[in-house]
Amino acid sequence: MTLLLEMLSPDFLLRHALYASVAIGFVCPLVGVYLVLRRLVFLGIALPQIAAAGIAFAYLLHTVGVHLYPHQEEEQPMALTGSILFVVAALIVLATLERRGRGMVEGRVGAIYAAAAAASILFVAANPYGESTLLSLLRGEVLGVSLSQFWGTIAVYGGIAACVLVLQKEFTFVSFDREMAMTLGKQVVAWDLCLYLIIGLAIAFGVMTVGPLLVFGFLVVPPLAARQITRGMWPFSLAASGIGGATALIGFYLSLRWDLPLGPTDVAVACVILGLVTAGQVVSNWLRRV
Amino acid sequence: MSHSILIRLSGACLGHNGTLVLEGVDLQIARGSFVGVLGANGSGKSTILKTIVGILPVLRGQLEFPTGQPRFGYVPQRDTLDSAYPLTAFEVALMGTYGKLGPLGFIQRAMRERTMEALAEVRAEGLADRLFAELSGGERQRVLIARALAADPDCLVLDEPVAGIDQATVEVIMDLTSALHQRRAMTVLMVSHHILSLRGRAGEIVWIADHGLISGPAELMLSKEKIEEMLMSGGG
Numbered sequence: 001m002t003l004l005l006e007m008l009s010p011d012f013l014l015r016h017a018l019y020a021s022v023a024i025g026f027v028c029p030l031v032g033v034y035l036v037l038r039r040l041v042f043l044g045i046a047l048p049q050i051a052a053a054g055i056a057f058a059y060l061l062h063t064v065g066v067h068l069y070p071h072q073e074e075e076q077p078m079a080l081t082g083s084i085l086f087v088v089a090a091l092i093v094l095a096t097l098e099r100r101g102r103g104m105v106e107g108r109v110g111a112i113y114a115a116a117a118a119a120s121i122l123f124v125a126a127n128p129y130g131e132s133t134l135l136s137l138l139r140g141e142v143l144g145v146s147l148s149q150f151w152g153t154i155a156v157y158g159g160i161a162a163c164v165l166v167l168q169k170e171f172t173f174v175s176f177d178r179e180m181a182m183t184l185g186k187q188v189v190a191w192d193l194c195l196y197l198i199i200g201l202a203i204a205f206g207v208m209t210v211g212p213l214l215v216f217g218f219l220v221v222p223p224l225a226a227r228q229i230t231r232g233m234w235p236f237s238l239a240a241s242g243i244g245g246a247t248a249l250i251g252f253y254l255s256l257r258w259d260l261p262l263g264p265t266d267v268a269v270a271c272v273i274l275g276l277v278t279a280g281q282v283v284s285n286w287l288r289r290v
Numbered sequence: 291m292s293h294s295i296l297i298r299l300s301g302a303c304l305g306h307n308g309t310l311v312l313e314g315v316d317l318q319i320a321r322g323s324f325v326g327v328l329g330a331n332g333s334g335k336s337t338i339l340k341t342i343v344g345i346l347p348v349l350r351g352q353l354e355f356p357t358g359q360p361r362f363g364y365v366p367q368r369d370t371l372d373s374a375y376p377l378t379a380f381e382v383a384l385m386g387t388y389g390k391l392g393p394l395g396f397i398q399r400a401m402r403e404r405t406m407e408a409l410a411e412v413r414a415e416g417l418a419d420r421l422f423a424e425l426s427g428g429e430r431q432r433v434l435i436a437r438a439l440a441a442d443p444d445c446l447v448l449d450e451p452v453a454g455i456d457q458a459t460v461e462v463i464m465d466l467t468s469a470l471h472q473r474r475a476m477t478v479l480m481v482s483h484h485i486l487s488l489r490g491r492a493g494e495i496v497w498i499a500d501h502g503l504i505s506g507p508a509e510l511m512l513s514k515e516k517i518e519e520m521l522m523s524g525g526g
Contacts, residue, residue, distance in 0.1 A: 169388065230376055
């Protein structure tokens with residue numbers, strides 16, 4: 001209890017890390033609901049890995065002397081640029097192939113995931129300096145989040161949350177019934193692009209802050225839990241977001257309490273919540289039948 | 291009932307993903323008519339509908355709306371809608387009003403009221419709070435028709451609305467569509483496998499076979515001899 005009160009105190013030493021991870025916990029599921037509903041969960045695994053490959057590539061360029069941002073401390077901005085560029089490029093490639101309707105979606109996403117995972121390791125291996133720093137960045141360095149990173153995270157995720165909530169009806173409409181949306185004059189390609197860009201941004205920034213594992217966990221597990229206990233898109237989105245935020249808070253507490261790595265702890269908490277919700281549903285259905 | 295032409299296809303080649311499905315299509319649909327579209331699986335029935343409502347482009351030839359662009363109320367095939375979405379029947383029907391909404395527009399009370407009216411019109415107001423995915427086939431179909439009505443359409447376009455539904459519910463859906471057609475003097479364009487369910491309801495029949503189509507009054511096109519002829523020629 002003392003630890004919890006300390007965590008919630010405004011003077012808490014790791015408050016920026018706590019607030020950043022809770023913000024990501026609240027916002028990632030808002031985006032993740034569309035990955036779950038569009039049955040693109042596998043994309044939720046692949047994109048964080050692609051973001052990680054982008055970070056590793058940017059660090060490699062930095063190490064060999066290619067500088068995008070001269071005259072400033074540029075590791076973080078360069079890594080972020082790499083993360084965003086790789087994710088956006090992957091989304092454009094996937095969207096283009098999907099429009100042409102060639103091959104299997106799962107096959108394409110799987111191949112890109114394999115390529116990104118291999119590329120991340122190869123970029124790290126090819127980097128003669130800072131391997132440990134880079135590896136910790138790829139795992140997520142939320143505890144070491146700087147003040148500028150913290151405000152950047154709040155601004156980006158606040159913007160993403162606002163966009164997803166304001167545009168929820170459009171995103172839901174074009175996802176649920178593309179053909180009806182077209183007959184009513186909606187620009188479905190533009191809305192798809194907008195949604196994918198938001199997903200890409202959320203993942204690119206999230207991977208920089210908390211790592212690919214936790215981003216994937218926040219994107220997918222809370223929506224899967226919320227889907228079972230809600231009816232209606234607003235309750236679904238808000239419940240998913242609430243579960244994500246609560247997961248981040250509980251995970252942070254458990255991580256501090258027992259000195260556990262934050263990312264895996266958060267994902268484990270999310271999975272326990274999903275398990276409890278599923279068990280509750282099974283029992284509830286059984287009681288209804290009896 | 292006005293007989294001005296609402297939709298006209300002239301020498302049109304229709305298809306999707308670069309594949310030609312129908313060629314040289316000439317078809318006129320009069321305002322206020324009830325047109326049934328029949329044909330075998332894969333003959334291009336849905337392709338015609340999707341081209342008319344703007345989902346698919348015309349590959350060659352012309353699609354015209356001589357009296358101005360009509361508002362379509364489109365009822366897609368039920369199976370194309372994913373049951374993973376936790377949408378209530380009301381939320382699904384509300385989508386019909388989104389055509390009047392700009393990108394950042396908020397849902398107004400009038401849109402909610404219009405949606406409830408549309409649900410009531412198809413006797414589905416009691417389904418409003420239920421999950422769409424949990425409804426029966428016939429109930430879902432009524433909600434989808436309500437969604438199309440919520441768009442205040444000039445033309446109701448239904449793609450296989452009675453596929454996979456028991457006969458009693460087929461009659462309910464067909465009677466409902468027929469009543470809407472008469473009450474609102476609304477143009478209805480319906481693709482169906484149920485040849486006999488169109489009898490006494492549709493005024494015109496378009497029969498698709500051999501990459502082309504023939505059309506005529508329902509009494510003629512749904513006569514026993516004509517049905518036999520079309521079935522023998524692979525059109526049913």
